[in-house]
Amino acid sequence: MNKINLPDANITYVCEILEYLFTFERRDKFNTEKEVIEYFNKTPNYTKNAIFFLSFFGIVHFEDKIIKIDKNVFKKIDGTKQKSLLIIKNKIVKFKPYVEFYYFLSAGKKEEDSSKLVKKIYEIKQEQTKINKIFKEWSKVLKVKHEIRTTIASQELESLNKSLNNELLISQFLREQFGNHYKNINSDIMDDLAESIKDYTIDSKKSVNDAGRALEDFLRLDFAKSTNLTKCAGIVQISNTFNTESISAKKQNGILLGLGNIRSMGDAHGIDNKEGERWAINDSSALIYILIVIKTMISLLEYKKGNLIF
Numbered sequence: 001m002n003k004i005n006l007p008d009a010n011i012t013y014v015c016e017i018l019e020y021l022f023t024f025e026r027r028d029k030f031n032t033e034k035e036v037i038e039y040f041n042k043t044p045n046y047t048k049n050a051i052f053f054l055s056f057f058g059i060v061h062f063e064d065k066i067i068k069i070d071k072n073v074f075k076k077i078d079g080t081k082q083k084s085l086l087i088i089k090n091k092i093v094k095f096k097p098y099v100e101f102y103y104f105l106s107a108g109k110k111e112e113d114s115s116k117l118v119k120k121i122y123e124i125k126q127e128q129t130k131i132n133k134i135f136k137e138w139s140k141v142l143k144v145k146h147e148i149r150t151t152i153a154s155q156e157l158e159s160l161n162k163s164l165n166n167e168l169l170i171s172q173f174l175r176e177q178f179g180n181h182y183k184n185i186n187s188d189i190m191d192d193l194a195e196s197i198k199d200y201t202i203d204s205k206k207s208v209n210d211a212g213r214a215l216e217d218f219l220r221l222d223f224a225k226s227t228n229l230t231k232c233a234g235i236v237q238i239s240n241t242f243n244t245e246s247i248s249a250k251k252q253n254g255i256l257l258g259l260g261n262i263r264s265m266g267d268a269h270g271i272d273n274k275e276g277e278r279w280a281i282n283d284s285s286a287l288i289y290i291l292i293v294i295k296t297m298i299s300l301l302e303y304k305k306g307n308l309i310f
Contacts (some may be wrong), residue, residue, distance in 0.1 A: 003123045004097070007053035011141045014050045015084040016040070018059065022077050022084075025069055032065045049211075055090040068134030085141075090167070092138050094191060096183060097122045099171040100137050102144070106172060111136075121183060136294050144168055170194045177294050181301050186221050189214045196290050203285035205266045211290045212263030215297065219256075223248075223300050248300055249308070255296055262289055 017036060024031055031039075037047045051067065054060040057275040059073050070078065092098055097118045102115035115135070122232060132215055138144075174197075175182045182190075185291055191212035200207035219238050220229050224247055232238045232244055239256035242248045248256075265279035295310060302309045 003125045005125045006097075006131065007056040008130075008134050009049040009054075010054040011085070011088060011138070013042075013046070014053050014088060015081050017047070017050050018054060018077070018084045018087075019081065020078055021060065021067060021069055022074070022079050025074065026079070030068060033067065034065075036067070039205075052304040057095070059087065059091065063178045063198070075211035088157065089142055092142060093144075094119045094171055094187070095106055095123065095129075095195065095236045096187070096190075098135055098138065098181075099168070099175050101131075102168060103172050103175045142168075154163045167194065167198065167283065170197050173197070174294075175266075178298060181298060184222070185297075186209075186217065189218050189222065192217070193290070196286075200286040200290065201283045204281040207283075208263060208289050211286075211293045212259065212266060215256075215259060215263075218297050221301075223297075223304070235263060248303055252296070252299060252303065255292075255299075259289070259293060259296065 017040070020036070020039065021031060028051050033048065033051055036051065037044050040047055051060070058070055060069050062068075063235050073087055076087060084216075098119065101118045104117055105111065109117070112128060112133050114132040118124065119128050119131055126134070148270070170192060171190070174193055178185060188214055192210045196207045196210035196214065199210070207257075216235050216238065219235070222240070227241070227245065227247060229238055229241060232241055235256055239253045239260060242256065243250065243253045299310045
């Protein structure tokens with residue numbers, strides 16, 4: 001595993017550069033790193049660190065020497081500082097080492113111990129004092145406050161809204177649920193699960209579809225990545241393949257089949273072709289679905305280790 005070099009840059013300056021890049025890219029004009037350095041007229045390393053921050057979090061990427069904004073970010077950005085800051089904040093609160101740092105703090109560990117653990121788990125290059133400084137600076141910008149707590153109960157998710165602090169709590173909840181598996185699960189899958197939790201009281205059908213997509217991607221990318229699933233369309237067909245090839249336990253396949261059918265009640269499909277109308281999904285059902293999806297993922301990962309757990 002390659003060691004992680006945490007980006008250490010002034011986030012306000014990072015926002016300025018993102019706004020600058022957007023101003024040109026919306027006019028189909030692009031900048032090189034050298035041009036950005038010349039425009040802002042600050043020390044080259046100061047600007048390079050800010051651009052590295054944007055690149056590290058997938059907000060921009062390089063094509064040859066040209067800097068381009070990620071297409072999904074480009075759709076969300078509007079050139080204002082507020083929107084740029086929101087995009088950066090959303091990246092940070094889902095960044096696994098940062099989530100784990102706060103998870104350890106919330107469990108009552110000291111900052112030094114939390115950064116030491118995160119450094120070891122994620123093989124971060126910087127010393128723990130530097131990790132501490134970077135994360136605390138991010139927290140200052142994000143206005144994140146941590147509190148000592150032993151667990152984040154499922155019932156507490158009912159009170160979460162879309163504030164950034166609660167997005168961090170959602171990330172911590174996922175870390176708590178997945179335990180030691182958390183580090184190795186694809187970040188896009190975690191993003192979909194976080195989105196499903198965030199939205200389940202607002203749009204339960206979308207929430208179910210987001211959780212179902214997370215499960216399907218998990219099966220393809222994390223659990224059975226060595227199995228050819230290209231001909232499988234959706235969770236139901238994947239569960240049938242697992243059954244045929246004995247990839248998971250029969251009971252787990254049955255659970256996957258049920259979860260696939262529930263997902264089809266969400267936004268993944270329209271009218272039920274046999275019933276002639278759309279399914280409605282209660283928000284309480286959406287929450288239960290999310291939790292069972294999470295427990296199924298964990299059960300499958302444990303099955304790989306020879307453990308029958310649900």
